[in-house]
Amino acid sequence: MNITELVKEARAGSVAAQKYLFEAFADRMHMLCRRYVKNKEDAEEILQDGFYKFFKNLPSFQYQGELALQAWLKKIMINECLMFLRKKNAFNMVSETSATEVSLHEVALNNLSVSEIFNLIVELPIGYRTVFNLHVIEGMGHKEIANLLGIHEGSSRSQLSKAKTLLQKKILQNNNDYDQRRTK
Amino acid sequence: MTSDEQNNMTDWKARLDTMEHTDGEPALDKAIAWEKTYQRLYGIRRNKKMIWYWTATACVGLVIIFLTIKMDRKPLPAARSVTEMPTAAKGLPPVSSPRETENMFIVSGKKKPTDLKVRGHLAMETPKHKVVTRPDTSAFTYVESTILPPSEINKDSSAVLISTVNVHKKLPVVHINELEENENADDRIADEIRTKDSKIRIKKDRKLTRRAMAISGSSSGHLIIEISLNN
Numbered sequence: 326m327n328i329t330e331l332v333k334e335a336r337a338g339s340v341a342a343q344k345y346l347f348e349a350f351a352d353r354m355h356m357l358c359r360r361y362v363k364n365k366e367d368a369e370e371i372l373q374d375g376f377y378k379f380f381k382n383l384p385s386f387q388y389q390g391e392l393a394l395q396a397w398l399k400k401i402m403i404n405e406c407l408m409f410l411r412k413k414n415a416f417n418m419v420s421e422t423s424a425t426e427v428s429l430h431e432v433a434l435n436n437l438s439v440s441e442i443f444n445l446i447v448e449l450p451i452g453y454r455t456v457f458n459l460h461v462i463e464g465m466g467h468k469e470i471a472n473l474l475g476i477h478e479g480s481s482r483s484q485l486s487k488a489k490t491l492l493q494k495k496i497l498q499n500n501n502d503y504d505q506r507r508t509k
Numbered sequence: 510m511t512s513d514e515q516n517n518m519t520d521w522k523a524r525l526d527t528m529e530h531t532d533g534e535p536a537l538d539k540a541i542a543w544e545k546t547y548q549r550l551y552g553i554r555r556n557k558k559m560i561w562y563w564t565a566t567a568c569v570g571l572v573i574i575f576l577t578i579k580m581d582r583k584p585l586p587a588a589r590s591v592t593e594m595p596t597a598a599k600g601l602p603p604v605s606s607p608r609e610t611e612n613m614f615i616v617s618g619k620k621k622p623t624d625l626k627v628r629g630h631l632a633m634e635t636p637k638h639k640v641v642t643r644p645d646t647s648a649f650t651y652v653e654s655t656i657l658p659p660s661e662i663n664k665d666s667s668a669v670l671i672s673t674v675n676v677h678k679k680l681p682v683v684h685i686n687e688l689e690e691n692e693n694a695d696d697r698i699a700d701e702i703r704t705k706d707s708k709i710r711i712k713k714d715r716k717l718t719r720r721a722m723a724i725s726g727s728s729s730g731h732l733i734i735e736i737s738l739n740n
Contacts, residue, residue: 351537
């Protein structure tokens, strides 16, 4: 049974179809939540909240394909994560106007495994991590991020710059370790 | 940005996006996660606040039960309440009452030699006492009723004698000295009988004498057995 049929049945109220959909996307969505919220239990809680909203709003969703469905589900999950972080007052950022443009060492990133990249992102401070996730991975603009997080646009830029600098250092460090392992 | 750089970037991003678990960490337990989501979706999940509310209520209930049991075990004070007597009985000296005063009725308060005889049981309506209960006594209230002397009972209450006098007849107890007197009297009667009936020859038979002496009854109604040792 493909996703389109599952969505159709889930909309009609089939619990089995809802379960299949949950199992199809749960792992990916869980990792997405973990990228925003470091704690595993919190991420699980957010995942459940996200799926609850997903199934509740599924009848009103206009299905236009699997990718659209995934994008919608991702958006729900990200919103849930941001709500959680906002409740925790995680975005107490100092407004900074000056931010230097830092580019990531993409080749070095590709040398790392996905788990290593994940761990590097998760180890970033919460403000850096959120802005990095939203801008670099989700592709949002600074204005949108500023609106979502309730911060200034400049703050978003500076947070991203600092996040990239810190990440770069870690990537290089990891790469050095990687090179050393290779030479041995 | 060159196309290679773009490809590199999309590559690691795509890998991160489709990532389903990290190395060295247990994967998400989807069954449990689904169960929780399902419970929430279909309203089976209980409100956390309600759980806390019921837990707190149960705790308070347990504490109350515990305290009640503990208070029951404590020795009770001698008197928890004071009974106000009617005005006629206020001048009387205080009567020491026993602990168990419930349903108890005593005719005389003082231990004095008296002509009063307990002739039976009296069912009476005692005057209504005004019971003043202390506010701190919650579980038990002991009403200590004061016992009225007979004179007060006659005055204030409507005592009704319901049982009749029930006196058992008993044979009088006779002392041995009294028996000796009766014995002499019997001898005299016997002599009279002998003199009056002198014509009658009394056989001096041993058996007859013994029987005559044994059968002779006393005037007081006592049975006297006299054994003669005539040979």
